[in-house]
Amino acid sequence: MTEDAPDTLPPDGLEWRTESDSMGEVQVPARALYGAQTQRAVLNFAISGQPMPRRFIAALLLIKMAAARANMHLGLLTPDLGQAVVQACQLLLEDEDLMRHFPVDVFQTGSGTSSNMNANEVIATLAARGLGRSVSPNDHVNCSQSSNDVVPSAIHVSAVLALRHELLPALEHLADAIADKAGTLGAILKTGRTHLMDAMPVRMDQVLQGWEQQVCDNIERLQALLPQLQRLAQGGTAVGTGVNAPPGFVPRFYADLSAHTGVAFEPTSSFFAQMGAQDTAVALSGQLKAVAVTFMKIANDLRWMNSGPLAGLGEIELEALQPGSSIMPGKVNPVIAEAATMVAAQVIGNDAAITVAGQSGNFELNVMLPLIARNLLESIELLGRVSRPLADKTIASFRVNETRLRDALSRNPILATALNPIVGYMTAAQIAKQAYAQGRPIIDVAEELSGLERAQLETLLDPERLARGGG
Numbered sequence: 001m002t003e004d005a006p007d008t009l010p011p012d013g014l015e016w017r018t019e020s021d022s023m024g025e026v027q028v029p030a031r032a033l034y035g036a037q038t039q040r041a042v043l044n045f046a047i048s049g050q051p052m053p054r055r056f057i058a059a060l061l062l063i064k065m066a067a068a069r070a071n072m073h074l075g076l077l078t079p080d081l082g083q084a085v086v087q088a089c090q091l092l093l094e095d096e097d098l099m100r101h102f103p104v105d106v107f108q109t110g111s112g113t114s115s116n117m118n119a120n121e122v123i124a125t126l127a128a129r130g131l132g133r134s135v136s137p138n139d140h141v142n143c144s145q146s147s148n149d150v151v152p153s154a155i156h157v158s159a160v161l162a163l164r165h166e167l168l169p170a171l172e173h174l175a176d177a178i179a180d181k182a183g184t185l186g187a188i189l190k191t192g193r194t195h196l197m198d199a200m201p202v203r204m205d206q207v208l209q210g211w212e213q214q215v216c217d218n219i220e221r222l223q224a225l226l227p228q229l230q231r232l233a234q235g236g237t238a239v240g241t242g243v244n245a246p247p248g249f250v251p252r253f254y255a256d257l258s259a260h261t262g263v264a265f266e267p268t269s270s271f272f273a274q275m276g277a278q279d280t281a282v283a284l285s286g287q288l289k290a291v292a293v294t295f296m297k298i299a300n301d302l303r304w305m306n307s308g309p310l311a312g313l314g315e316i317e318l319e320a321l322q323p324g325s326s327i328m329p330g331k332v333n334p335v336i337a338e339a340a341t342m343v344a345a346q347v348i349g350n351d352a353a354i355t356v357a358g359q360s361g362n363f364e365l366n367v368m369l370p371l372i373a374r375n376l377l378e379s380i381e382l383l384g385r386v387s388r389p390l391a392d393k394t395i396a397s398f399r400v401n402e403t404r405l406r407d408a409l410s411r412n413p414i415l416a417t418a419l420n421p422i423v424g425y426m427t428a429a430q431i432a433k434q435a436y437a438q439g440r441p442i443i444d445v446a447e448e449l450s451g452l453e454r455a456q457l458e459t460l461l462d463p464e465r466l467a468r469g470g471g
Contacts, residue, residue, distance in 0.1 A: 014029055014030055014031060015030040016028065016029060016030055017029075017030045019035045019036040019039070020036055021035070021036040021037050021040075023036075023040075026039050026040055027039070033101050033121070033122045033125045033126065034101065034103075034118055034121045034122050034125070035121040035124075035125070035137065036121075037114065037117040037118070037121060037137075038103070038104060038114070038117060038118040038121050038122075040114075041104045041105075041108055041109075041114035041117075041118065042103055042104065042105075044108075045104065045105040045107060045108045045114070046105065047105050047106075047107040048105055048106055048107050049105070050105060050106045050107075050374070051099055051102055051103055051104060051105065051106070052102060052104065052106060052112075052115050052370060052373065052374065053158070053373065053374055053377040053378070053381075054098060054099055055158040055161065055162050055377050055381075056115075056154055056155070056158045056373045056374070056377060057098060057099065057102050057115075057119070058093060058098070058158065058161075059153075059154040059155075059157040059158035059161070060115065060116065060119045060150065060151075060154045061089045061092050061093050061119065061123075062089070062093075062157060062257060062260065062261065063145075063150055063153055063154055063157065063234065063257070064085065064089050064119060064120075064123055064141060065085070065086050065089040065090070065256075065260065066253050066254075066256040066257040066260065067143065067144060067145055067234075067249075067253055068082045068085040068086050068089070068141070068143075069082065069086060069252070069256045070144065070248075070249050070252035070253040070256060071143045071144055071249070073248075073252050074246055074248050074249060074252065076143055076144065076246065077140060077143060080131060081127070081131065081135065081140060084127035084128075084130045084131045084135065085123055085127045085135070085140065085141055087126075087127070087130060088122075088123045088124075088125075088126035088127040088130065089123060091126060092122065092123070092126070101118075101122045102115070102118050102119070102122070103118075104118050106370050106371065106374045107370070107371070108370055109370075110360065110366070110367030110368050110369060110370070111147050111148055111151060111365060111367060111369060112147060112150075112151035112154075112369045112370045112373070113147040113151075115151070115370065116142070116147035116150050116151055117137060117142075117147070119141075120137035120138065120141040120142050121137045123135075123137070123141045124136060124137040124140065124141050127140075127141070144237075144244060144245045144246065144249045144253075145234070145237065145245070146236075146237040146238045146244075148233075148236070148237065148238055148239070148275055148364075148365050149233045149234050149235060149236040149237055149238075149271065149275060150234065151369045151370075151373075152232075152233040152274055152275055152278070152366070152369060153232040153233050153234040154373070155278070155281055155369065155372060155373045155376065156229050156230070156231070156232050156233075156280070156281075157232065157257075157261070157265070158373065158376075158377055159229055159281070159284060159376050159377065159380065160226060160229045160230055160263055160265075161261065161263070162377055162380040162381065162384075163222060163226065163229075163380060164226075164263070166380060166381065166384040167222070167291075167380045167381075167383055167384040167387075168219060168222060168223070169384075170383070170384040170385070170387035170388055171215055171218060171219050171222075171291070171383075171384075171387055172219060173387065173388060173391055174215055174387045174388070174390060174391040174395075175212050175215040175216050175219065176391075177391035177392065177395050177396050178208050178211050178212040178215065178391070178395055179208075179209075179212050180396065181208055181395050181396055181398075182204075182205040182208035182209050182212065183205070185203070185204035185205045185208065185400065186203060186204075186205040187203075188203065188204040188205075188400055188402060188405065189201050189202070189203055189204070189405065189406075189409055189463045189464060189467055190202060190203075190204055190207070190315060190405045190408075190409065191405070191408050191409050191412050191414075196304075198408075198412050198413075198414050199414055200414060200415070200417055200418075200466055200467075201409055201412070201415070201463040201464075201466050201467045202467050203464075203467045204400060206467065207301070208395075211294075211297075211298045211301070214294045214297070214298070215294060218287070218290060218291045218294055221287050221290065222284075222287055222291075225280070225283060225284055225287060228280045228283070229280060229284065230263060230264060230265050230266060231265075231266055231267065231268040231269070231274070231280075232254075232265055232266070232267060232268060232274070233268060233271055233274035233275050234250070234253055234254075234257075234267065235249065235250040235253065235267050235271060236271025236272070236274070236275050239272075239275070239364040239365070240270075240271040240272035240275050240276070240364055241271075242271065250267050254266055254267060272364065275364060275365055275366070276361045276362075276363060276364050276365060276366065277358070277361040277366060278357070278358045278361065278366045278369070278372055279358065281354065281358065281372050281376060282354055282355060282358035284376060285350065285351045285354040285355070285372075285375070285376060285379065286351060288347055288350075288351065288376070288379040288380065288383060289347060289348055289351040291347070291383050292343070292344035292345075292347035292348050292351075292379075292383065293344065293348075295340045295341070295343065295344045295383070295386070295390070296340075296341055296344040296345075298340070298390070299337040299338070299340040299341045299344070299390070300337075300341065302316070302318065302334060302337045302394060302395075302398070303334045303337050303338070303341075306318045306334050306337075306398070309401075313404075314401055314404050315400070315401055315404055315405055315408075316398045316399065316400050316401060317398060317399045317401060318332075318334050318336075318337070318394060318397070318398050319393055319394065319397035319398065320332045321335055321336065321393060322335060334394075336386075336389045336390055336393050336394045337390070337394055339386060339389070340386050340390050343382045343383060343386045346378075346379075346382060347379040347382060347383060350375035350376075350378060350379045351375075351379070353371060353375050354371070354372055354375050354376065356368075357369075357371045357372045357375075358372070409463050410441055411435075411439070411441060411442070412442065413431075413432035413433070413435040413436040413442050414432065415442045415461045415463070415466070416428040416429070416431045416432040416435070416442055416446065417432075418460050418461055418466055419431065419446060419450060419452075419460060419461075422450075422452070422460070423450045423451075423452070427449065427450065430449060431445050431446050431449050431450065434449070442461060443457050443458065443461055446461065
């Protein structure tokens with residue numbers, strides 16, 4: 001297993017070599033870095049054409065590297081062998097074409113054993129190349145480990161790193177963009193809406209402050225989950241008892257992984273819980289769904305306010321990014337907001353699958369781990385990637401149609417609500433209905449029916465005062 005890696009895996013038209021595992025011999029592409037067990041998985045799981053996510057594979061490599069260093073320290077691997085494994089992991093992590101070495105489909109064995117062995121075989125090939133002698137994927141690279149603790153740990157490690165480096169910074173950028181935009185809109189009033197119907201007035205900055213708080217609440221909830229995600233199953237090995245992981249392995253492993261990633265990973269208080277169940281991953285998925293729901297609300301508010309421009313609300317004008325129709329000239333659509341709603345729908349769907357997968361903890365092992373890994377990481381990536389254009393190309397750049405807002409506000413009969421404490425609900429309702437039926441300003445009708453002076457009505461019905469809650 002020392003051949004060069006092919007350009008694509010598995011390649012067409014290349015020669016084959018014979019590899020063997022505990023089940024016998026199998027033909028493997030001649031220049032593939034992987035071996036027999038990976039090739040069996042490639043043949044058995046030709047299902048979706050989707051390999052495991054890059055972030056998950058990178059987490060596997062980080063785990064293998066930390067395990068090798070711990071095993072070297074404990075004398076289970078000789079320094080030259082352990083260092084060869086570490087260098088192989090580093091080489092793969094730096095490889096821009098990393099994924100061509102990891103072709104195993106997401107829809108594989110539920111423990112993720114095929115992906116763990118894929119990593120073991122590729123690392124063994126590169127380590128053997130460096131040493132000039134054979135390296136065992138099982139005895140050396142997988143020393144003190146099992147797929148059953150490596151894969152659940154890789155789910156947590158990859159999710160933590162994706163949250164810290166991708167989604168949380170993107171959400172903070174979105175919250176900042178909303179806050180900055182809100183700071184420019186404090187003097188602009190608009191008609192509020194409940195049930196999509198006219199309601200009492202609000203300021204534009206109040207609308208955006210609501211969005212900002214939603215995003216900030218999501219950030220806070222995600223951050224609250226990080227300590228749980230940083231607790232790993234590594235050290236539980238096959239069933240949670242830690243068989244074949246020698247004393248001293250666990251503290252050395254976690255110290256090395258934490259030092260290398262800059263994240264304080266630690267062993268879970270119960271390997272049995274983390275291997276037999278995936279409750280933390282399910283909780284994270286639920287919170288990612290909450291982020292998706294927030295995005296759906298913000299995107300749809302933007303779409304409604306932008307609707308028209310003539311036959312809709314036309315309250316704002318989103319930045320024109322591309323032609324909106326192949327047949328209707330001049331049409332421009334809210335494309336980023338629509339992309340955000342589709343991301344939200346996908347994340348909600350991913351959560352439904354993770355919920356089902358989380359129920360598949362059969363005794364000492366959950367057996368839908370690859371699906372959980374794939375869906376979690378896709379949700380994190382999609383939400384992170386759509387956050388920035390939502391911030392920069394939608395919220396930061398929309399223009400307010402102040403004339404349209406003022407016109408609608410002046411004719412809003414719901415302003416009669418402010419008269420309830422003085423003239424009573426029934427009289428205020430009569431004023432509102434007559435103003436709407438006659439298409440007249442509410443203040444003119446109120447002057448006729450309420451018996452109040454116009455100066456007093458101007459104060460009572462002042463939209464700016466009402467947007468402050470009457471204070």
